[in-house]
Amino acid sequence: MVSLARTMIRFDTSHHGQGGVTLPHARVLQAVWEAHGVSTSLVPTPKADNVHLIARIRGTGAKAPLLLLCHSDVVPVERENWRRDPFAAEIVDGELWGRGAIDMKGTNAAFMAALLRLVREGARFDRDVVFLSDADEEGGPHGTPWLVKQKPELLEVGTVLTEGGWQLAQRDGRTPMLLSMTCLDRVPMVVRLSARGTATHSSKPMPDSAILRVNRAVSRIGEYQPEVALTPINRGYFEALAGATNDPVFAHAIRLLLHAQSPRQTERAARLVVERSPYPWLHNALLRTTISYVIQDGGYKTNVIPSRASVQIGVRIVPQGQRPSAVLDRFRSLVGDGVEVALVTPAGVSQDQLLALLEERWAAEPAPTDTDVFTAWRAAAAEVLPGVPAVPAMFEAATSGYPWNQRGVPVYGIYPYVVDNASVISMHGDDERVRVDALRQGAELVYRMFRRLTV
Numbered sequence: 001m002v003s004l005a006r007t008m009i010r011f012d013t014s015h016h017g018q019g020g021v022t023l024p025h026a027r028v029l030q031a032v033w034e035a036h037g038v039s040t041s042l043v044p045t046p047k048a049d050n051v052h053l054i055a056r057i058r059g060t061g062a063k064a065p066l067l068l069l070c071h072s073d074v075v076p077v078e079r080e081n082w083r084r085d086p087f088a089a090e091i092v093d094g095e096l097w098g099r100g101a102i103d104m105k106g107t108n109a110a111f112m113a114a115l116l117r118l119v120r121e122g123a124r125f126d127r128d129v130v131f132l133s134d135a136d137e138e139g140g141p142h143g144t145p146w147l148v149k150q151k152p153e154l155l156e157v158g159t160v161l162t163e164g165g166w167q168l169a170q171r172d173g174r175t176p177m178l179l180s181m182t183c184l185d186r187v188p189m190v191v192r193l194s195a196r197g198t199a200t201h202s203s204k205p206m207p208d209s210a211i212l213r214v215n216r217a218v219s220r221i222g223e224y225q226p227e228v229a230l231t232p233i234n235r236g237y238f239e240a241l242a243g244a245t246n247d248p249v250f251a252h253a254i255r256l257l258l259h260a261q262s263p264r265q266t267e268r269a270a271r272l273v274v275e276r277s278p279y280p281w282l283h284n285a286l287l288r289t290t291i292s293y294v295i296q297d298g299g300y301k302t303n304v305i306p307s308r309a310s311v312q313i314g315v316r317i318v319p320q321g322q323r324p325s326a327v328l329d330r331f332r333s334l335v336g337d338g339v340e341v342a343l344v345t346p347a348g349v350s351q352d353q354l355l356a357l358l359e360e361r362w363a364a365e366p367a368p369t370d371t372d373v374f375t376a377w378r379a380a381a382a383e384v385l386p387g388v389p390a391v392p393a394m395f396e397a398a399t400s401g402y403p404w405n406q407r408g409v410p411v412y413g414i415y416p417y418v419v420d421n422a423s424v425i426s427m428h429g430d431d432e433r434v435r436v437d438a439l440r441q442g443a444e445l446v447y448r449m450f451r452r453l454t455v
Contacts, residue, residue, distance in 0.1 A: 001109055001110060001113040001439055001440055001442075001443040002091075002096065002109075002436055002439055002440065004032075004108075004109035004112055004113055005089070005096060005101070005105055005106050005108075005109035005439060006089035006091075006096065006098075007028060007089075008025065008029075008072070008100065008105040008108060008109060009087060009089040009096075009098035009099065009100050009101060009105055010087055010088070010089050010098075011024055011025035011028070011072075011087075012087045012099075013025050013072050013073045013074055013100075014073070014074055014075070014076045014077065014099070015073040015074065015075060015076070015136070015137075015138040015139065015140055016076055017139065017140070018047055018140060018141070019045060019047040019050040019073070019135060019136050019140040019141070019142055020050060020072075020073040020074070020135070020138075020140075021049045021050065022049070022050050022051055022053075022072045022073060022133075022135045023042075023049040023050065023051050024049075025072050025133075026042055026051050026052075026053040026072065026133060026135075027042075029053055029055075029112070029133065030042065030053060030055075032112075032116070033055040033116075033131075036116055036119045036120065037119070038055050038056070038057055038119065039055070039056055039058075040053065040054060040055045040056075041053075041054050042054075043147060043150055043151060045135055045136065045142035045146070046142060047140075047142065050135050050136070050142065051135055052132065052133065052134060052135045052147055053072070053131075053132070053133040053135075054130065054131070054132050054133075054151070054154075055130070055131040056128055056129070056130050056131075057115060057119065057125060057128065057129040057130075057131075058128055059124060059125035059126055059127045059128045059129065060124060060125070060126050060127070060455055061127065061128070062126045062127065062455070063126050063127040063158060063372075064127060064156070064157055064158025064159070065127050065128040065129065065130055065156070065157040065158060066125075066127055066128075066129050066130070066157065066158065066159050066160075066161065066373065066453065067130045067132060067154065067157040067159070067160045067161070067404070068111050068115075068129065068130065068131045068132065068161050068162070069132055069134065069144070069160050069161065069162035069399070069400060069401055069404075069411075070104060070107065070108040070111065070131065070132060070133050070134065070162070070163075071104055071108075071133065071134040071135070071136075071137030071138070071163075071400065072105075072108070072133045072134065072135055073134075073135055073136060073137055073138050073140070074099045074100040074103070074105070074138065075099070075103075075138050075428050077099050077430075078430065081430040081431075082430055082431055083431055084097040084098075084431070085098075086098055086099040086432070087099065091436060094435055094436050094437065095433045095434065095435050095436065096433060096434055096435075096436055096439065097431065097432070097433040098432065098433070099432055100432070101426075101432050101433050101434045102415065102419070102423060102424075102426060102427045102432055102433075102434055103163065103415075103427045103428065103432075104163040104415070106415070106417060106434050106439055106442075107163055107414070107415055107416060107442075108133065109439070109443070110416045110417070110439065110442045110443045110446045111131065111161075111446060112131065113443045113446075113447075114443055114444075114446040114447035114449075114450050115129060115131065115450060117447055118447065118450060118451060118454065123451065123454040124454060124455055125450075125453050125454050125455070126453055126454065126455050127158065127453065129450070129453075130154070130157065132147075132154065134147070134400055137399075137400045143400050144400040144401075144402075144403050145402070145403055148403050155403060155404065155407060155409075157404070157409060158409065159371060159373045159409065159410050159411075159412070160401050160404045160409055160410070160411040160412065161373060161412050161413070161414070162399045162400070162401050162411065162412070162413050163399060163413050163414070163415060164181070164182030164185075164393075164395040164399060164412065164413015164414055164415065165179070165180035165181040165182040165393050165395070165412075165413050165414045165415065166180055166279075166282070166393075166415055166419060166424065167179045167180070167385075167414075167415065167416065167417060167418045167419065167438075167442075168180075168278075168279060168418070168419065169278075169418050169419065169420050170245065170246050170247075170278070171246075171247055171278045173420035173421075173422075174418070174420070174435075175246075176385050176388045176418050177241075177244050177245060177246075177388070178240060178241055178244040178245075178388065178389055178391065179381050179385065179388055179389065179390040179391070180237065180390070180391055180392070180393035180414075181374060181377055181378075181390070181391075181392060181393065181412050181413065181414050182392075182393050182394060182395035182412065182413035182414070183233065183366035183367040183368075183369065183374075183392045183393070183394070183410075183411075183412060184233060184319055184364065184365075184366040184367065184394045184395065185319075185361075185394070185395045185397070185398040185399055185401070185411075185413075186285075186316040186317055186318055186319065186394065186395065186396060186397065186398060187316070187317040187318075187319060187324060187358055187361045187362050187398070188314070188315070188316055188317075188397075188398045189315050189317065189324055189327075189343060189354075189358055190294075190312055190313065190314055190315070190343070190344040191312070191313045191315055191328065191331060191341060191342070191343060191344065192310055192311070192312050192313075192340075192341075192342050192343075192344050193214055193217050193218065193221075193310060193311045193312075193313065193331075193335060193339055193340070193341060194214070194308065194309070194310035194311075194339070194340045194342070195210045195211075195213035195214045195217070195308070195309055195310070195338055195339045195340070196210055196307055196308055196338070197209050197210035197211075197212075197213060197305070197306075197307060197308075197309075197338075198305070198307065199304065199305060199306060199307035200304075200305050201303060201304070201305070202302065202303045202304060202305050203303075204305075205305065206305070208338070209305060210298060210306055210307060210308050210309035211298045211299065211305075211306065211309040213309070213336075213338050213339055214296075214298065214309045214310060214311050214339065216336065216339075217311075217334070217335035217336060217339040218293060218311055220334045220335060220336065221291060221313070221331060221334050221335065222291075222293075224291070224330065224334060225267075225288070226288045226289035226290075226291070226322055226327070227263065227266075227267070227288065227321075227322065228257075228266050228267060228270045228287050228288050229287065229288055229289070229318040229320070229321025229322060230257070230258075230266070230287070231318060231319070231320050231321060231394075233366050233392060233393065233394050234286055234287065234318070234394060235258065236391060236392065237286065237391055237392070237393045237394070238254050238257065238258060238273075238286075239254075239258060240389045240391040241254060242254040242255055242258070243389065244388070244389050247276070247278075249276055250273070250276040250277060250278075253269060253272040253273045253275075253276045254273055256268075256269040256272065257269035257270055257272075257273050270287050270288070273287070274287070278420075278421055279421050279424060280421075281424075281425065282396060282421075282424055285316065285396035286318075286393075286394060286396055287318075288318065288321070288322075289315065289316065289317045289318055289321065289322050289327060290315070290316050291313055291314075291315055292313065292314040292315075292316075293311060293312075293313055293314075294312050294313065294314045295311070295312040296309075296310075296311045296312075297309065297310050297311075297312075298310065312344060315327060316396065316397070316398070317358075317362060318394070319361070319362050319363070319364055319394070320362065320363065323359065323362055324355060324358040324359055324362055325355060325359065328341060328343070328355075343355060361402070361405075364405065366392060366394070367410035367411055367412055368410060369392050371410055372452075372453065373410070373412060373453075374392075374410075374412060376449045376450075376452035376453060377390070377412075377414065377449045378390045379448075379449075379452060380445050380446070380447075380448035380449035380451075380452065381445060383448055384441060384444055384445040384448060385441075385445070395413050399411065399413055401413075415442075416442035416443070416445050416446050417434055417435070417438035417439050417441065417442035418435070418438045418441065418442075419434065419435075419438065423435075
């Protein structure tokens with residue numbers, strides 16, 4: 001398990017917008033699979049040295065295949081902010097450091113180690129198990145929507161398991177508190193605020209400055225707090241959390257939230273939950289639509305006031321909470337005159353088309369909890385971490401499972417290792433790391449889960 005994770009991290013598969021270099025990483029994993037007698041294939045993308053890896057363990061065919069939807073690419077790093085080399089996979093004080101340790105090479109290694117162990121033991125699955133290492137999950141043009149057009153047979157599966165649910169520790173950062181398997185993603189959309197003004201020499205500032213207009217709009221939206229969306233899946237999650245935490249003040253805050261009788265009481269209780277939570281930003285993201293300022297563009301020379309400026313905002317919407325169209329309407333009411341609010345769309349997709357798609361995702365129901373995959377996970381969790389609640393949840397981010405969601409295939413998500421708040425925040429950030437003992441425990445949990453799918 002640990003060897004696989006370190007091997008994966010040592011390949012720099014950073015994704016800068018058009019796909020990473022994943023071929024060397026894929027070839028090493030391909031060799032390991034084939035050494036165990038598992039058939040594999042590589043699917044090259046139009047970008048050089050960027051490939052998807054598919055490994056298929058043949059089962060009896062009694063049930064539809066299980067797809068393990070992994071991804072090999074990682075987001076870039078700001079090396080100057082890291083205390084360790086992000087691609088050295090060092091183990092320091094019992095923690096494995098490196099880009100992808102959390103998202104999601106640690107999970108890939110847990111899945112792969114568990115499956116290889118079962119293969120070595122001679123186990124046979126009641127279905128094919130397909131391990132897919134997606135090359136372009138972190139925002140590239142050749143991710144799963146592109147891949148399934150090349151390999152439509154990948155859509156013919158019964159269940160998808162990918163990244164998602166967290167295994168949270170108590171406030172001490174080590175004692176397991178709550179395990180979750182995500183059954184629903186938040187809805188991601190990117191909004192651009194843009195403005196025009198008079199271009200002139202910077203010695204003569206004018207009141208219609210494009211940059212000032214955009215910054216005023218950002219300030220107005222920054223003061224806006226979307227309302228709490230305590231949907232059924234969120235309510236069940238927080239009910240379990242109230243019973244799982246050993247912090248009585250945190251538990252009391254959650255119960256105030258669950259029993260609030262008015263919007264004002266709900267908002268006050270939600271603020272208290274976030275203030276008291278050992279995972280404040282995760283739990284804030286589960287409670288409401290969140291707004292993040294991610295890219296700013298304006299100006300090109302110090303002696304020129306530019307005619308254009310823009311900011312891109314990353315918005316994550318709680319399904320069946322605030323509608324995407326309502327969020328856009330609220331933004332337009334806040335930004336003031338002279339600022340345009342528009343969705344950032346993929347090539348060839350209109351704003352109306354994208355908004356219709358977002359509204360469809362917003363209306364989605366969670367994957368059911370009575371499937372054999374979910375029940376196998378919950379039973380394995382009870383064996384490995386007895387007494388720790390294992391519950392369905394909403395993923396605060398989004399996965400690449402949408403092509404399967406569209407077809408009604410259940411998509412679940414786990415990060416199968418106990419984490420503290422520092423590890424959660426390090427995902428896509430600096431000093432990403434995970435405890436080695438948690439990795440090993442995660443591989444054991446996944447092994448016991450997959451073993452329940454054998455004959």
